[in-house]
Amino acid sequence: MPETIRRLIRTPQGAIGSVIVIIVLLAAIFGPLVAPDNPETFNYGNRFEGPSAQFLFGTDQFGRDLFSRILYGAQSTVLMAIFATFIGTGIGAVIGTGSAYLGGRFDELVMRLVDAVMAIPNLLFALLIVTALGASGVNALVAIGIAFAPGMARIARSVALTVREQDYVKAAIARGESAGYIIMREMLPNVIAPIVVEMTIRVAFAIMLLATLSFLGLGAQPPSSEWGLMVSEARSYMFRNAWMMIWPGVCIALVAIGFNLLGDGLRDALNPKT
Amino acid sequence: MSASPVLSVKDYSLAYGTSAGTFQALQEVSLAVHSGEVLGLVGESGSGKTSLAHAIMRGLPPNVSLENGSILLGQEDLTGFSQTKMTAIRGRRLGMVFQDPSTSLNPTMTLGTQISEVLIRHRGLERETAIRESIAMLERVGLKTPDAMMHRYPHEVSGGEKQRVVIAAAFACQPEVLLFDEPTTALDVITARQILDLFRDLQNETGVASLYISHDLALVSTIADRVAVIHRGKIVEEDPAEQIFSAPQDAYTKRLISAVPRPDRRLVGDETTAPSGTLLKGRDLTVRYGRPGLLDFLSKDRNKRVIGAQSVSFDLAPAEILGIVGESGSGKSTIAKALVGLNPFTGAVDFDGKSLTGRRDMDAAYRRAVQIIFQHPDSSLNPRQTVGTIIARPLRRYGLDREAPVAETVAALLRDVQLPEDYARRYPHQLSGGEKQRVAIARAFASKPQIVICDEITSSLDVSVQASIIQLLLDLRERHGTAYLFITHDLNLVRQIAHRIVVMYRGDVVETASVAALARQPEHAYTKALLDAVPVPVG
Numbered sequence: 001m002p003e004t005i006r007r008l009i010r011t012p013q014g015a016i017g018s019v020i021v022i023i024v025l026l027a028a029i030f031g032p033l034v035a036p037d038n039p040e041t042f043n044y045g046n047r048f049e050g051p052s053a054q055f056l057f058g059t060d061q062f063g064r065d066l067f068s069r070i071l072y073g074a075q076s077t078v079l080m081a082i083f084a085t086f087i088g089t090g091i092g093a094v095i096g097t098g099s100a101y102l103g104g105r106f107d108e109l110v111m112r113l114v115d116a117v118m119a120i121p122n123l124l125f126a127l128l129i130v131t132a133l134g135a136s137g138v139n140a141l142v143a144i145g146i147a148f149a150p151g152m153a154r155i156a157r158s159v160a161l162t163v164r165e166q167d168y169v170k171a172a173i174a175r176g177e178s179a180g181y182i183i184m185r186e187m188l189p190n191v192i193a194p195i196v197v198e199m200t201i202r203v204a205f206a207i208m209l210l211a212t213l214s215f216l217g218l219g220a221q222p223p224s225s226e227w228g229l230m231v232s233e234a235r236s237y238m239f240r241n242a243w244m245m246i247w248p249g250v251c252i253a254l255v256a257i258g259f260n261l262l263g264d265g266l267r268d269a270l271n272p273k274t
Numbered sequence: 275m276s277a278s279p280v281l282s283v284k285d286y287s288l289a290y291g292t293s294a295g296t297f298q299a300l301q302e303v304s305l306a307v308h309s310g311e312v313l314g315l316v317g318e319s320g321s322g323k324t325s326l327a328h329a330i331m332r333g334l335p336p337n338v339s340l341e342n343g344s345i346l347l348g349q350e351d352l353t354g355f356s357q358t359k360m361t362a363i364r365g366r367r368l369g370m371v372f373q374d375p376s377t378s379l380n381p382t383m384t385l386g387t388q389i390s391e392v393l394i395r396h397r398g399l400e401r402e403t404a405i406r407e408s409i410a411m412l413e414r415v416g417l418k419t420p421d422a423m424m425h426r427y428p429h430e431v432s433g434g435e436k437q438r439v440v441i442a443a444a445f446a447c448q449p450e451v452l453l454f455d456e457p458t459t460a461l462d463v464i465t466a467r468q469i470l471d472l473f474r475d476l477q478n479e480t481g482v483a484s485l486y487i488s489h490d491l492a493l494v495s496t497i498a499d500r501v502a503v504i505h506r507g508k509i510v511e512e513d514p515a516e517q518i519f520s521a522p523q524d525a526y527t528k529r530l531i532s533a534v535p536r537p538d539r540r541l542v543g544d545e546t547t548a549p550s551g552t553l554l555k556g557r558d559l560t561v562r563y564g565r566p567g568l569l570d571f572l573s574k575d576r577n578k579r580v581i582g583a584q585s586v587s588f589d590l591a592p593a594e595i596l597g598i599v600g601e602s603g604s605g606k607s608t609i610a611k612a613l614v615g616l617n618p619f620t621g622a623v624d625f626d627g628k629s630l631t632g633r634r635d636m637d638a639a640y641r642r643a644v645q646i647i648f649q650h651p652d653s654s655l656n657p658r659q660t661v662g663t664i665i666a667r668p669l670r671r672y673g674l675d676r677e678a679p680v681a682e683t684v685a686a687l688l689r690d691v692q693l694p695e696d697y698a699r700r701y702p703h704q705l706s707g708g709e710k711q712r713v714a715i716a717r718a719f720a721s722k723p724q725i726v727i728c729d730e731i732t733s734s735l736d737v738s739v740q741a742s743i744i745q746l747l748l749d750l751r752e753r754h755g756t757a758y759l760f761i762t763h764d765l766n767l768v769r770q771i772a773h774r775i776v777v778m779y780r781g782d783v784v785e786t787a788s789v790a791a792l793a794r795q796p797e798h799a800y801t802k803a804l805l806d807a808v809p810v811p812v813g
Contacts, residue, residue, distance in 0.1 A: 167654035171717075174614035175671055176641040189658035 007269040014265020020258030028078045031071035039064060039072040039225050048241040058243040060234070066247055073225035073248065078255060080141050080226075081206035087145030088206075089199045092152025094183070097191055099153070100160035101169075101183050111157065114150040122147045126209060130218045137226070140219035144206050155198050159191045166190075193270045201263035204256035211252050227252050279306035279346075280483040281330070281451045286343035288322075288329055288507075296339050299325040300507045303343075307451065310481040314498030314515065316491050316530075318736040322507040323487045327455050330485075331370055332360045347451065366396040369444035373456040375436035379428040385412075386424030389443045396447045407446065415442040416472055434465035438472065445476050454486045458493070462601035463763060467807035470497060489737065491534050492766070493809040495519060503527045533741035537769035537793065537810070541748055542595065549773070553757055554613075554644070554725055555589040558621035561608045582608035582617065584781045590725065593751065595758045597772030597789075599765055599804070605781040606761045610729045613759070614646045642672045645718035649730040651710030655702040661688075661713050662698030668720040687716040691746060708739035712746065719750060727759040732767070744771060765808045769793065777801045 008014040036056070043063030050058045057066035099110040117125070129143035163169065164187065172182050211228025213219035220226035222233070227248040234244035288300040300322045307313045317323040328334050330345055332352055345352045347367060352360070364370075372378045380388060386408060393404040405424070412420035415438040428436055437457060444452055454473070458466035474497060477484060488494050494501055495515045502512040503524065511524040522528045561582040583605035590596050598606045612619040615633045623630045626643070630636060645668075648654040655664055665684045669675045674683070685695040691712040702710055711731060718726050728747070732740035748771065750756060762768050768775060775792055777785040777800065785798040796802045 167648040167650060168656040170611075170616055171646070171648065171654055174616055174641065174646050175668060176615070176636070176638055177671065186656055190656070 004269050008265050011265050011268055013261040014269060017258055017261030017263070017265050020254060021262050024074065024078055024255050024258060027071055028074040031074050035065075035068040035071045037065035037068040039069040040223050041065075048237065048244075050241070050243055057247050058241060060241070060244050061237050066243065069225035069230065070227070070247055070251055073227050073230060074251075076137065076220055076224055076226045077207060077210060077228070077252075080137065081144075081203055081210050084141045084144035084210065085148060085199055085203045085206045087142070088148025088202070089152050089195060091145065091149040092154075093156040093188065093191065093195055095149065096153035096156025096158075097160040097187050098179075098183050100157045100164050101179065101187060103164075107157075111154070114153050117150040118154070122205070123209060123212060126213060127216075127218065130213060135218045135221065137214075137220040137224065140210055140213045143213070144209050147209075148202060148206070152195065152198065152202075156191055156195055159194050160187055163187050163190045194267075197263055197267045197270060199263075200259050200266055204259040204263075207252060207255050207259070279308045280348065281485065282306040282346045283326070283330070284344045284346065286326075286329065286345060287340065288325055288334075288338065288342075289340040290335070291337050291339035298507055300329070303504070303507070303509055305485075305502060305509065305512075307483040307485055309450070309483050311500070312477060312484045312486055312498045314494035314501040315485060315487045315504060316489065316494050316501060317487075317504035318489060318530075318738065320506075321504045323489075323504050324455060325507075326504070327370070327453050327485075327487055330453060331364060331368060332357070365392060365449070366447055367450050368453070369447060369449040369451070370453040370455065371437075371440055371444050371457045374460045375433055375440050376428065376460075378440055379436055381428050383427070384424065385426055385428065385431070385439050389424075389439060389446065392443045393446055408442075411442040411446045412439065415439070415445075415476075416468075417442075432465075433461055434469060437461060437465075437469055441469070441472065441476070445480060445482070448480065449482060451483045451485065454484060454488075456488050459488070459490075463765070464601065464803055464807045467809075470809075473497065490809070491518070491530060491737070496809045503530065529738060533738040535741075535764065535767040535770050537766050539770060541744065541770045542773075549591045549594050551591045552589045553592045553594075553625070555587075555624040556609070556613070556621070557587050557624065559586045559609060559612055559623070560584050560620045561605070561612050561617045562620075581781050583612070583778075585621070586778070586783050588776055588783070588786060590757050590759060592724070593755045593757050594774070595751070595760055595772045597768035597775040598759065598761045598778060599763065599768055599775060600778035601763060603780070604778040606778050607729050608781075609778075610646060610727045610759065610761055613727060614644060615641070638672060642668075642721045643724045644727065645721060645723040645725070646727040646729060647711075647714050647718050647731045650734050651707060651714050652702070654714050655710055657702055659701075660698065661700050661702065661705070664702075664713060665698070665716050665720055668717060672721050674721065683720070687720055690719065690750065691716045707735055708743060711735060711739075711743055715743075715746065715750070719754070719756075722754070723756060725757045725759065727761070729761045730763070733762065733764065740767070747771075765804060766810065777804065 009018060041064065043059060045063065046055065046059050047061060047063045048059065049055055052058070055065050055067065057070060060066060060069070095110065099107045125147045126140070126143040129146055130139050133139040133142065169182060169186055172186050210219055210226070211231065214226045214228030215232040217232065220229050222229065230248040231245055234248070238245055283303055283305040286300055286303045287298070290297045290299055303326060305313065305315070315323050315326070330352070332355060341353060343353070347363070352363070355363070379385070386405065389411065390401070390404040390408045393399045393407055394401065399407060409420045409424060412423050417423050417435060417438055423431070423439070457473070458469050461469060470493070486494060486498055495518055498515050500512060501515050501518045502509050503526065504510070505526045511522065511527045513523070518527065519531060522531050563580040563582050586605070586609050588596065598609070600606045608617060611617040613623065615636045618633055625640060628635070630640065662684050665687055666680045669680055669683055684698050688695050688697055693709060693712050693716070697705070702713070705713065732743055735743065744767070747758065751758065760768060760772055769789055772789055774786060774788050776783055777798065779800045785796065785801045787797070792801065796805055
């Protein structure tokens with residue numbers, strides 16, 4: 001493992017990606033501890049202010065400290081996105097690996113279903129699920145997880161197909177192992193590397209998707225400081241204080257770029273041929 | 275033999291820079307090939323023989339960190355040549371034939387285009403002349419319909435035919451030196467023999483200087499005039515071919531020669547007759563590949579699936595070693611996989627008083643008693659599990675972990691296969707090829723099987739490693755009384771250890787005979803051809 005990390009840091013995209021992601025994760029975990037202000041405290045005397053010594057990023061329409069709101073929002077944005085990706089990846093990896101292992105008509109059936117689901121754009125599919133389940137942060141998370149599963153299933157399957165041809169899988173079949181054991185213990189650990197790469201890149205999409213859902217009012221609800229929601233609320237006050245929109249927008253972009261770079265770096269680092 | 279050599283390598287050293295430091299691939303190698311002569315270069319994997327070929331062709335990878343000495347073609351030193359200058363020499367003055375003909379031909383061009391282009395480019399012939407010359411050359415290499423061949427694509431001809439085309443292209447330019455890098459390794463025994471005969475004819479006819487690189491000492495000694503043995507980047511010995519087997523000088527050469535399988539040197543003591551009794555019996559085993567199509571019942575030829583093996587019958591006695599030989603596609607591995615439930619089959623397997631007629635009948639007791647070891651140890655060990663986990667799995671699976679603590683049993687198994695006990699904590703990639711195969715053997719023996727199926731288990735290993743693995747298998751058999759179903763394409767090897775041999779050809783069993791009978795009087799024409807084709811060590 002240290003070898004992988006060394007290889008990751010040697011590439012520029014891996015190094016930059018790692019730094020951004022580590023900073024973001026630290027902000028998400030320790031943000032509330034270091035935030036100078038309560039994100040929901042109104043300061044009526046200081047509405048629509050630009051960055052200053054007192055309010056690092058400025059204030060919004062209620063005079064709430066934007067810096068504190070961003071820090072608190074990191075938790076609901078980034079951690080939720082990672083969690084949603086984990087759900088999607090977990091479901092997708094098991095479906096894909098299982099489908100590749102069982103093969104034949106079952107594989108055919110599963111993959112055609114996956115094709116059908118993938119024909120619906122991710123955002124539309126997530127919207128559909130949220131509409132059915134009701135608008136809330138948790139439901140948005142579930143929706144993104146489900147929307148991601150088919151894509152992950154397809155990637156997992158393509159890797160698992162080559163793993164299935166390996167002799168250790170045949171040896172396990174010859175031993176009379178159960179399908180569950182072979183999928184979970186013999187195949188999945190060998191499918192994981194490319195999936196981790198895909199997952200890192202997908203976190204970036206999840207953040208944007210989550211922000212979009214919140215922006216549309218279907219994800220996190222006020223007074224949450226989820227970044228997408230912050231952008232959405234700032235829309236009405238764009239000309240009175242542009243900072244309200246710039247900060248969460250920049251943060252979303254930065255996190256997305258960070259995870260994308262990390263994914264690219266990981267892809268190179270985990271591929272022994274480069 | 276002319277006075278000055280056509281190709282001479284003098285004090286040539288080569289090192290690669292890798293992430294783990296520099297790797298010395300070649301150390302002060304000196305060789306000389308004269309016109310009309312075949313120099314054999316023999317070495318095991320990693321000995322530097324392919325590096326030398328690349329160095330002569332100037333096709334070295336970019337991570338070369340050090341290069342010393344000279345490579346002289348005639349009077350010119352190739353080491354100083356630029357790539358543009360080499361382009362004029364490669365093909366024209368220096369020809370090369372690679373191991374795998376399916377990758378050395380372009381799949382999107384007809385054979386005719388590929389061979390005539392060589393002539394146009396290197397000999398400056400007109401298109402029509404080049405095509406006429408190509409046809410003549412294809413005829414010369416023994417292809418039956420050269421005109422038709424010109425219009426075919428590589429995938430439309432067999433591996434042997436492809437290699438003939440590659441050889442035709444190499445000889446067509448009348449080069450001064452030809453390099454052969456294991457040209458028959460990817461081919462079947464009989465095809466390989468034909469290619470070798472062709473090589474010898476063309477060699478005598480053209481009087482080209484040839485450097486023949488191979489891992490197979492027996493094969494090289496039959497075709498080369500002189501043999502050089504390379505070990506860890508150094509030439510350890512160079513001898514006339516007749517002497518290398520009878521009077522080897524270097525310690526490494528001696529070791530290599532003693533490891534080369536020779537059918538006249540039996541390894542199972544005086545056992546020539548097979549043990550009596552029947553442990554396992556295969557009756558009319560037939561394996562079909564592919565799955566029937568959904569609408570197949572509508573068409574007439576509904577049984578048109580590919581047949582992997584047809585009506586194969588054999589029996590195996592307790593503690594017997596039964597060899598199954600045949601070329602690729604003969605169905606020998608297909609049968610092995612059917613016996614361990616990896617292929618669906620029809621027919622029956624009789625074992626332990628029961629008759630199994632399908633994969634469903636294979637219960638845990640049968641699976642415990644019949645184990646398989648695969649060809650590639652890289653692929654048969656899960657890279658994400660430690661050696662300990664891998665070996666312990668059959669113990670847990672068959673409930674043998676209740677008899678003794680798992681860790682102790684694993685340690686004992688590792689000792690049995692002559693590996694240190696602390697290997698249990700290692701991962702497969704930290705082991706060498708031979709060590710990995712030992713782990714695979716330990717896993718197979720963990721469940722105390724009565725039968726172990728060895729599917730080409732030594733064919734991806736070096737000769738010296740192969741010899742030690744075979745010795746290990748024989749020791750284990752001595753101790754546990756295990757019967758082996760030994761599948762291989764190496765007739766010399768199987769004749770050393772097996773009691774009886776089953777010969778398979780295109781899915782059918784053509785002959786089953788004891789080793790002695792097979793050597794004395796093979797019944798089937800195919801068996802005879804196979805026996806004749808195998809190069810037997812000279813001297």
